[in-house]
Amino acid sequence: MNLKAFLAMLARDARVARRNIVAILFQTFLQPLMFVIIFGRVMVGSGYMPANYKSLLLPGIMALCMVGTGIWAVAMPLIGEFQFTREIEDRLLAPMDISWVAIEKVVAGTLQALVAGLMVIPAAWLLLRPGVDLTLHRPVLFAAVAFLVALFSACGGLALGCSIEQTHIGLMFSLVVAPMIFFGCTYYPWSALDKFPIMQKAVLVNPLVYASEGLRATLVPQFPHLSLLAVFVALVGFNALLLFVGLRQFQKKSVS
Amino acid sequence: MPAGIRTSELRKVYNTAPPLAAGSGGAFSFAAKRGKGKQPKPEVVALNGMSLEVRSGEIFCLLGPNGAGKSTTVGILTTRVRPTSGQAWIGDHDVWKEQTAVKRLIGVVAQRPNLDFSLTAREILIFHGAYFGLSSQERSSRSASLLERFKLTDRADQLVRGFSGGMMQRLSIARAMMHDPQVLFLDEPSSGLDPQTRLLLWEIIREYNQSGKTVLLTTHNMEEADALCQRLAIVDHGKIIALGTPQELKSSVPGGYLLRLRFGQQSTELLQRMQALAGVREVRATENNGMDVYADRGGPLIGEIANLALAASVELCDVHISEPSLENLFLHHTGRSLRE
Numbered sequence: 001m002n003l004k005a006f007l008a009m010l011a012r013d014a015r016v017a018r019r020n021i022v023a024i025l026f027q028t029f030l031q032p033l034m035f036v037i038i039f040g041r042v043m044v045g046s047g048y049m050p051a052n053y054k055s056l057l058l059p060g061i062m063a064l065c066m067v068g069t070g071i072w073a074v075a076m077p078l079i080g081e082f083q084f085t086r087e088i089e090d091r092l093l094a095p096m097d098i099s100w101v102a103i104e105k106v107v108a109g110t111l112q113a114l115v116a117g118l119m120v121i122p123a124a125w126l127l128l129r130p131g132v133d134l135t136l137h138r139p140v141l142f143a144a145v146a147f148l149v150a151l152f153s154a155c156g157g158l159a160l161g162c163s164i165e166q167t168h169i170g171l172m173f174s175l176v177v178a179p180m181i182f183f184g185c186t187y188y189p190w191s192a193l194d195k196f197p198i199m200q201k202a203v204l205v206n207p208l209v210y211a212s213e214g215l216r217a218t219l220v221p222q223f224p225h226l227s228l229l230a231v232f233v234a235l236v237g238f239n240a241l242l243l244f245v246g247l248r249q250f251q252k253k254s255v256s
Numbered sequence: 257m258p259a260g261i262r263t264s265e266l267r268k269v270y271n272t273a274p275p276l277a278a279g280s281g282g283a284f285s286f287a288a289k290r291g292k293g294k295q296p297k298p299e300v301v302a303l304n305g306m307s308l309e310v311r312s313g314e315i316f317c318l319l320g321p322n323g324a325g326k327s328t329t330v331g332i333l334t335t336r337v338r339p340t341s342g343q344a345w346i347g348d349h350d351v352w353k354e355q356t357a358v359k360r361l362i363g364v365v366a367q368r369p370n371l372d373f374s375l376t377a378r379e380i381l382i383f384h385g386a387y388f389g390l391s392s393q394e395r396s397s398r399s400a401s402l403l404e405r406f407k408l409t410d411r412a413d414q415l416v417r418g419f420s421g422g423m424m425q426r427l428s429i430a431r432a433m434m435h436d437p438q439v440l441f442l443d444e445p446s447s448g449l450d451p452q453t454r455l456l457l458w459e460i461i462r463e464y465n466q467s468g469k470t471v472l473l474t475t476h477n478m479e480e481a482d483a484l485c486q487r488l489a490i491v492d493h494g495k496i497i498a499l500g501t502p503q504e505l506k507s508s509v510p511g512g513y514l515l516r517l518r519f520g521q522q523s524t525e526l527l528q529r530m531q532a533l534a535g536v537r538e539v540r541a542t543e544n545n546g547m548d549v550y551a552d553r554g555g556p557l558i559g560e561i562a563n564l565a566l567a568a569s570v571e572l573c574d575v576h577i578s579e580p581s582l583e584n585l586f587l588h589h590t591g592r593s594l595r596e
Contacts, residue, residue, distance in 0.1 A: 002356070008386030015383075016374040086370040090380075090431065093334065094387035095359040256270070256337050 002096035006104055009091055013108040017073075027072060028116045032065040033123060039187065040128045055133040056223050058124050059215035060186035063149060065120040067184075067208055070113035070153020071160060071177065074105050078161030079169060082253050092254050102158055102250040106243065109154030110147075117146055134219050141228065142218035148235040149211040155239050156207070158246030162253050184208030189216060191224040207238040259347030259361050259438045260470055261310035261333060266342035268303040268328050268494075302328040304494035306342070310472055310487075312438075315465050317481040318474040319582060320491035321592070326474035327367055329491075330443045333472070334364045346439055360388070363437035367444050369424035371416045377427050378403065378412040381434050388435035402430040405460065421448045429457065433464065440464060442473040446480055458484055478582040490586055497589045502582065509588050510537035510550040512580035515557060517547045520571030529564050533557065542591070545573075550588065554579065 017024060040057050043049040081088035091101050125132050136142060164172050183203045185193075190213050193200035203209050214231035216223055303325045310316040318326045331337030333344050335355045344351040346358045372380055381399035390398065403412045406426040416424060425448060432440060442461070446454045461484060465471050475481055481488050482502045490498040490505070498505055506512065519526070522545045530549060531539045535557065538550040551557055554577040565572040578584050587593055 002389075004389040005387045008383060011386065012372075012375070012383045015379065019374065085373065086366070086368070087372050087374075089336075089366060089370040090372060090384060091387065092336070093359055093362075093364055095356050095389075097356060255335075256331070 001100055002094070005094045005096045006100055009094070009101065009104040010108055012091075013104070016077075017108075017112065024112075028065060028069045029120065029123065031068070032061045032120055033127065035064075035187075036061055036124045036127050040124070044131075051131050052133065054128045054131050055220045056189060056216070057187065058121070058128065058132060058134065059219045060184075060188075060212045061124055062117050062120050062219075063184070063208060063211040063215050064181060064186045066113040066117035066146070066149050067153040067156070067180075067211060068177075069116035070109045070150055071157040073112040074109035074154050074157025075161030075164070075172075076169075078105065078158070078250075079164060079166055082162070083166050088254075098251065098254050099247055101254075102162075102247055105161075106151070106154040106158055106246075109157050110150045113150035113153045114146060117150065133222070135221065136219065138218055138221075142215075145211075145214040145218050145228075145231065145235075148232070148239060149214065151239050152207055152211060152235055152242065155242035155246055159242045159249060162246055162249035180206055180208050185212040189213070189224055190226055204234075207235065210234040210238070260312035260314075261316075261344075261346055261439060261472060262308070263329070263333070263344040264307050264342055266303050266306040266329065266332060266344060267340045268301075268325075268332065268337060269340045270300040270302055271298075302494055303332075303339070303342075306491075306494060306496060308489055308496060308499070310470060312347075312470050313465070313468050314486050315461065315471040315473070315484055317485035317488035318472070318491050319476065319478065319481045319488050319586070320474075321476055321586075324491040325494035326491055327443055328494075330364075330441050330472070330474060334362055334441055335359060361438045363432035363435065363440045365425075365428050365432045365440075365442045365445055367447070369421070369428045371419075371424055371427060371431070373415070373417050376413050376415055377408055377419075380416065380427065380431055384431050384434045390435060398434055398436075402433060406430045407456075422450060422453055425449060426453065426457075429460070437469070439470045439472065442471065444474055444476070446475070446477065454480075478586075481582060488582075490582070490589065492586075492590050498585060505582060505585050506580045509580065509584045511535065511552040512584070513551050513554040514578040514584040514587065515549040515551060515554060515561070516542075516574075516576040516578070517549060517561065517572065518574035519545045519547070519565065520573055521545055523568055523570050526564060526568045526570055529568070530561060533560055533564075540591075548587065550584075 036057070039049070040054050044051060044053055088101070092098050125134070160172060160176065183206050185203065186208065190200070190209060193203065210226065210231045213226040214228065214235065217225040217228050217231065306325065306329055318329060320326050328337055332339050333346065333351055335351060335358060339352065346361050349357045351358050375383065378399055381402060382395045385395035385398060403409045406429065408423065408427060408430070411419065411423065416427060419427070425445070429442070429445060446457055449457060461471055473484070485502060487499070487501050488505065489496045498508070522541060527539055527541060527547060530536060530547070535553050536549055536551045540548045542548055558575060562572055583593065
């Protein structure tokens with residue numbers, strides 16, 4: 001590990017993010033905030049949803065926003081940089097093991113996802129108030145879940161970004177990201193699937209379920225949620241698996 | 257500390273088309289490998305036992321046609337391609353086993369510009385310097401002087417996305433020099449450059465070499481190899497077929513001159529008579545009723561050849577005379593032109 005090179009790469013990513021800040025903000029917040037407006041304000045305001053749905057929705061939106069940000073921040077640049085222009089080559093030639101180039105991407109993606117997740121809470125709270133009943137009496141657990149969710153998004157981005165060609169980006173969103181979001185318990189709690197037992201078991205292979213339920217357990221514990229132990233075990237397991245797959249794919253892409 | 261380059265019996269077989277990291281080379285020899293019930297996978301032998309030694313402080317050139325294995329050799333020496341077998345060293349470091357140490361010693365200019373499109377020209381140099389641990393002051397002064405040297409100062413703070421091919425190539429070379437590497441690899445550095453920029457590049461490479469650095473460049477341009485290199489290896493089909501100084505290699509061609517002739521028909525009698533001409537060292541029949549005549553003179557032989565053809569009632573259709581050159585050497589060894 002060469003700390004100077006690693007930090008220089010983080011600084012490079014920060015410079016690029018700062019340069020593209022407007023696009024990143026739109027990309028990160030537009031869709032979640034539209035969901036907040038429609039589901040949280042319109043549906044609740046018009047009486048189609050109960051008032052406490054606002055509180056139930058917010059952790060799911062936070063999970064969605066974090067996962068979307070992390071995957072996008074890691075996968076999209078990687079897909080582009082490994083293509084024809086081979087923009088990543090200069091970093092692969094830096095004097096450190098190439099796995100650290102991938103880990104730097106994961107760290108940068110995790111940080112971006114954390115910032116996005118922490119920014120969406122006040123933004124959504126402002127849009128939804130009054131009637132959002134958030135409690136943060138277990139801040140350490142909340143921070144741990146948020147970190148694992150952010151890490152999951154970045155590791156997922158690494159695995160996807162190193163496995164998918166540029167021509168298949170559309171397919172990645174329709175085959176991987178969209179089903180993950182809809183079956184990820186973002187807009188409903190996992191317990192809402194009680195009446196659909198097969199689906200309820202099947203969605204447990206979706207890491208976003210644990211992200212949404214984990215944030216729900218630490219932000220709005222008054223609603224039914226998966227146990228925090230299950231959330232931690234699953235998120236740690238998925239993160240390890242995705243990081244392993246991502247690093248292997250990264251090695252394969254980097255060295256011919 | 258100056259560092260040389262050494263490879264021993266390097267072999268590289270691709271199971272698919274060589275990726276961009278290895279350039280476009282390698283696609284010359286396909287052998288079917290049978291899978292169980294699957295379509296046979298094509299195998300591309302890009303390097304077939306490449307052994308070479310580049311002395312420290314030398315400008316060495318790998319000359320060969322596209323697909324000869326030059327870029328794969330550079331790919332292995334720069335840690336970007338895993339050899340199927342064999343070993344490579346930069347200085348005392350095994351390239352595959354001590355990658356980080358090797359990466360500290362080398363600067364690489366890829367065949368295709370691979371600049372970071374999200375950054376400006378200056379940022380590309382500054383971040384590259386930061387990856388190699390240069391201090392902030394060193395980064396800023398070195399980047400400014402390299403931008404000036406490569407005539408990029410007026411575009412230094414623009415994103416490189418809008419740069420022309422030549423500008424990108426110049427910036428790629430500046431970037432490779434940014435951390436002052438002991439060994440500089442340039443994979444076809446002058447392709448796409450106009451003649452004026454090419455001369456500037458040659459001058460910069462010579463200067464860099466004069467400060468004691470080793471330079472390995474690949475090219476299929478004989479003029480470049482001739483003008484720049486102290487020693488060169490001619491590469492074909494993943495192997496070195498000739499090695500030496502440009503002068504030594506040129507003088508190893510029988511006679512030096514090459515007369516490429518084409519006749520109305522092939523005639524063994526004519527071939528034998530030409531071999532007997534004074535100054536002719538070797539005559540080879542080639543495709544399409546052609547003959548390659550290696551001789552110690554060019555033009556003065558034409559009259560005698562025309563007379564022989566007339567006497568044998570064979571029409572002389574085409575004559576091309578090449579003075580002693582690396583192209584002749586390549587032709588002599590492979591029967592093919594470098595440009596084919």
